[in-house]
Amino acid sequence: MTAPLPRDADGARARAKLAKKWTYLLSSRAFVPLSNAELEHHLLGLVERLCAGVLAEPSAHRVGHEVGAALVDLNCTAPEGLQCSVEVVSRGLLGMPGLDRADRLRDRVVDVIAALAAGFVERIRVSTLEQQEQLGRSLYRAMRQAQVDLEVSDTRYALVEGYTSTGIATADLAGALLRTNTALARIVDHEPGALTGRTLFDLVHPDERDRLRADFAQLTEGGTTSITQPHRLVRADGEVAWVTLTLSPLRRHEGGGQVVVLAEDATDVNLLQGQLNHQALHDVLTRLPNRQYFTSRLEQALRTADPATGVTVFHLDLDGFSLVTGGLGRQVGDRLLKVVGSRLEGLVADEDAMVARFGSDEFAILVENTETTPDVVTMVRRINDELSVPFDADGDRVACSATIGVVHRPPRDASPTELLDSADLTLRRAKGNGRRQWELADPTRDALDRRLFSMAATMPGAWRSGELRVQYRPLVALADRRVVAAEVALRWEHPKLGAVPHEQCLALAEDTGLAAPLGTWALRVACAQARAWRRELGRDVPVRLSLTGTQAADPDLVAAVREALAENGLPAGSLRLGAPADVVLGEDEPADNLRVLAESGVGVEVDGFTAAPAELARVTGSAARAVRVCRPLTEPPAPPVARALVNLLAVVREAGVEVSVAEVTTPEQARWWREAGAATASGPLFAPAGPPGDIR
Amino acid sequence: MTDLDWLPRGTDVDVPSVARTYDYLLGGAHNLAVDREMGDRMLRVLPGARHPVRLNRAFLRRAVTHLVDSGITQFIDLGSGIPTAGNVHEVAPRAKVVHVDKDPVAVAHARLIVAGDERVVVVVRADLRDPADVLSRPEVTGLLDLDRPVALLMLLVLHFSPDSEDPAGCVARYRDRLAPGSCLVISHATADRRVETMRAAVTTVRRSNSRDNLVYRTRAEVTALFDGFELEEPGVTGCALWRPDGAGSVADDPDDNAQVHVGLGRKPRDRGPLT
Numbered sequence: 014m015t016a017p018l019p020r021d022a023d024g025a026r027a028r029a030k031l032a033k034k035w036t037y038l039l040s041s042r043a044f045v046p047l048s049n050a051e052l053e054h055h056l057l058g059l060v061e062r063l064c065a066g067v068l069a070e071p072s073a074h075r076v077g078h079e080v081g082a083a084l085v086d087l088n089c090t091a092p093e094g095l096q097c098s099v100e101v102v103s104r105g106l107l108g109m110p111g112l113d114r115a116d117r118l119r120d121r122v123v124d125v126i127a128a129l130a131a132g133f134v135e136r137i138r139v140s141t142l143e144q145q146e147q148l149g150r151s152l153y154r155a156m157r158q159a160q161v162d163l164e165v166s167d168t169r170y171a172l173v174e175g176y177t178s179t180g181i182a183t184a185d186l187a188g189a190l191l192r193t194n195t196a197l198a199r200i201v202d203h204e205p206g207a208l209t210g211r212t213l214f215d216l217v218h219p220d221e222r223d224r225l226r227a228d229f230a231q232l233t234e235g236g237t238t239s240i241t242q243p244h245r246l247v248r249a250d251g252e253v254a255w256v257t258l259t260l261s262p263l264r265r266h267e268g269g270g271q272v273v274v275l276a277e278d279a280t281d282v283n284l285l286q287g288q289l290n291h292q293a294l295h296d297v298l299t300r301l302p303n304r305q306y307f308t309s310r311l312e313q314a315l316r317t318a319d320p321a322t323g324v325t326v327f328h329l330d331l332d333g334f335s336l337v338t339g340g341l342g343r344q345v346g347d348r349l350l351k352v353v354g355s356r357l358e359g360l361v362a363d364e365d366a367m368v369a370r371f372g373s374d375e376f377a378i379l380v381e382n383t384e385t386t387p388d389v390v391t392m393v394r395r396i397n398d399e400l401s402v403p404f405d406a407d408g409d410r411v412a413c414s415a416t417i418g419v420v421h422r423p424p425r426d427a428s429p430t431e432l433l434d435s436a437d438l439t440l441r442r443a444k445g446n447g448r449r450q451w452e453l454a455d456p457t458r459d460a461l462d463r464r465l466f467s468m469a470a471t472m473p474g475a476w477r478s479g480e481l482r483v484q485y486r487p488l489v490a491l492a493d494r495r496v497v498a499a500e501v502a503l504r505w506e507h508p509k510l511g512a513v514p515h516e517q518c519l520a521l522a523e524d525t526g527l528a529a530p531l532g533t534w535a536l537r538v539a540c541a542q543a544r545a546w547r548r549e550l551g552r553d554v555p556v557r558l559s560l561t562g563t564q565a566a567d568p569d570l571v572a573a574v575r576e577a578l579a580e581n582g583l584p585a586g587s588l589r590l591g592a593p594a595d596v597v598l599g600e601d602e603p604a605d606n607l608r609v610l611a612e613s614g615v616g617v618e619v620d621g622f623t624a625a626p627a628e629l630a631r632v633t634g635s636a637a638r639a640v641r642v643c644r645p646l647t648e649p650p651a652p653p654v655a656r657a658l659v660n661l662l663a664v665v666r667e668a669g670v671e672v673s674v675a676e677v678t679t680p681e682q683a684r685w686w687r688e689a690g691a692a693t694a695s696g697p698l699f700a701p702a703g704p705p706g707d708i709r
Numbered sequence: 710m711t712d713l714d715w716l717p718r719g720t721d722v723d724v725p726s727v728a729r730t731y732d733y734l735l736g737g738a739h740n741l742a743v744d745r746e747m748g749d750r751m752l753r754v755l756p757g758a759r760h761p762v763r764l765n766r767a768f769l770r771r772a773v774t775h776l777v778d779s780g781i782t783q784f785i786d787l788g789s790g791i792p793t794a795g796n797v798h799e800v801a802p803r804a805k806v807v808h809v810d811k812d813p814v815a816v817a818h819a820r821l822i823v824a825g826d827e828r829v830v831v832v833v834r835a836d837l838r839d840p841a842d843v844l845s846r847p848e849v850t851g852l853l854d855l856d857r858p859v860a861l862l863m864l865l866v867l868h869f870s871p872d873s874e875d876p877a878g879c880v881a882r883y884r885d886r887l888a889p890g891s892c893l894v895i896s897h898a899t900a901d902r903r904v905e906t907m908r909a910a911v912t913t914v915r916r917s918n919s920r921d922n923l924v925y926r927t928r929a930e931v932t933a934l935f936d937g938f939e940l941e942e943p944g945v946t947g948c949a950l951w952r953p954d955g956a957g958s959v960a961d962d963p964d965d966n967a968q969v970h971v972g973l974g975r976k977p978r979d980r981g982p983l984t
Contacts, residue, residue, distance in 0.1 A: 036955075036956065037956040040955065040956045040957030041956050041957070041959075041960060041961065043736060043763070044735050044736060044762070044763040044766050044767065044794065044795065044957075045957060046766070046770060046794045046795025046799065046800070047957075048770070048774075048954055048955065048957075049954055049955020049956060049957055049958075050954075050955070052955075052957065088735075088736055088794040088795070089736075090736040090737075090738075091736050091759070094736075140738065141738040144737060144738035144739045145738055145739075147739065147818065147821055147822075148729075148738075148739045148740070148741070148814075148818060150817075150821060151739075151814050151817040151818035151821055152722065152814055152817070154817040154820075154821075155813040155814045155816070155817040158813065158817065159813065
């Protein structure tokens, strides 16, 4: 407790003045985190306590200590702060009004100031120690945190290193491997741990060591970015491992730098690439070369083969392959294809040859002939002999045969594509003759077939664009040449080939699957025309359509006929439909179709009637209203046969079935048939097929 | 791990730290021999070096007081260093304060100092040059409401950021994220005066093996950092001349007073479309 201060106005003013001065000096020498007013207020308090200390001797020491400590607490820790404080306070106290009554004032002030200095030092020592201790703790915490972070990252690294499939190594600046993971060991086929002590350069293919050394030098000389390059590593087993190597510099504060090496195994990628290459040129199932590969080999062979012997191409199609897969399953089919592939390869093993698989059941063999190569006939026989040996497929004995198109010794300048087209066309012709057939390429036939095939291919487009038309050929009564019906004839105004006649149109339609829709279309057009004639000519001119087998079998035929008739308000009798004898006189669905139509009143007729006994037997009980005789029967036979024919036709007529004759070209034919009992006829003799206006 | 011959940035006791040297120049003892050595070297080159540091700290107090008076209750102190005497949360004890520094020792230390106050003061170790990171830290978003005005303090830090780091762009990214009414306070060393001396100071810092190097900027360059903010009176000025309130605000030497450029700007509130 300090003694109360004198309550003199002079003293108070002097103390305030001292505090102000002290504030000014202190704040311009040390950072005090207070505003000027706050600091001044604070210091005034200290001044007052110091004054009290001077007056009351027993408390002088304690007061001085407290004020010294308070200065430190105000952050006046710099020597200048203490120095200016001692100066300003000493002088101020010595001249302070009201203190002059103190005994030995100077001694008292010295006591107080000495205590202040001691208190300052004591406090600053404690404060400094505290701060240093705090800092030590902070450093420790930061280090510990760093170490924890490091351990976490090291554990993570170890996990990555241990479980990744990428090879990881740490190398010193000379390339010596300091640390490697098991993935790297696996890539180079070493025991884990066996790599330590070796250098990275030892592992790299000798051809690539210099390049790698150069990359390495770039990093050790201060490069900061990673370098990634493909490299070959040499495995312990002598094989090469393809890798992508990434070299990254690892900088360290002390000690030399290091290089982290990542080795991504690219062997699989390379193998895969090779495999993809292989797949691009090979058939996956039989592993034989595919058409592309075969074509390029053929191109080469055409150029390099010995002109004296040339090359031969065999294009094979397995007979009835769909029966094998359909009957025994796809797996057996696949087995068969593999067996065929390997047998064909075996067959030409002694030749300079290539066997390829072209399509589902098509194979090709290219033979570069030599003096000792067997001739084509022998080769073809051997092929089918080889294929006819049955093999065992899950208990089933399977064998097959092939139909073969052969192109033998084509000219050297033939293009491989043309040559393969020719082989294909030849094969198709051979197939037309049945199973296990073969044929040699014939350039003339090829051109014809090619034209037909190309026509078939363009037919749908031609139909859409209106190149196909319906024309009419009059059917006349032989008795008076009166037009009794109009026969429908298709005509394709081909822009390059000119008019394609009816029969060929139908054949092409069959080839392209257009037969049914084309038939329906012709039916509608013809029925609409029949209606027009009724209106224009004032009489009924029935229209007659010849259906192909496919058209007659169309399940929608009955509905289409009814619709076409109804649409045009025609009686069923205004429509006559002809179909091949085996269809009309058969017993399956097409015949049912026609029977249903006949029962509704549509005139059903037999096309291409030959008066064979089987036909005769059936025609009498059938739904047919007429039979039609076509070429070559249109040309009257020799007298004995003619007589028999006349008798046979009489049977037909007696059954109530009309006899008609088509393709009549001469008056003699017309007369003969009229005498033989035919009622109607058509053909060039009367009128060719023409536009609707020709029918009168 | 026996191979501890490297240390994360800032925990190496042989490398001086800007934060600890600053503490030393402010009269603190939260520093190591290397820091004091760098500080003493600075003092040899620039005998008055303690003054700008003291004036900057005094400016911080005035600026924060001014912000609190204007209604700001949230602060982000970027490059807070060691938050000793006169730090933001002392000046504004009722505000929410985030201290951000990249120096791990300063951060560990700051956490010791603010221990117990975590409801209103947090310390985040982050690099202020990555605004998206700073502003998305859970400690920050958990404490502050970024949709309300925030005061962003960047005191004596941007002069460690060379132009190649695009400090203006960095400030702009903070600005774009902060709510209208938010404030930016910058103090930044300059060599507009004492050109030779300041150049020598740079050399000193560089030779001291510190990781941070000084980049002085002119008054115009510092003003440009306030792009998008409305500068409050008296604009960008010498540290001591920004609203001084007594002897502690200024130094005797006018060069000391102008050694650090300071300014306080406010992001305008949306005024709606101009008509």
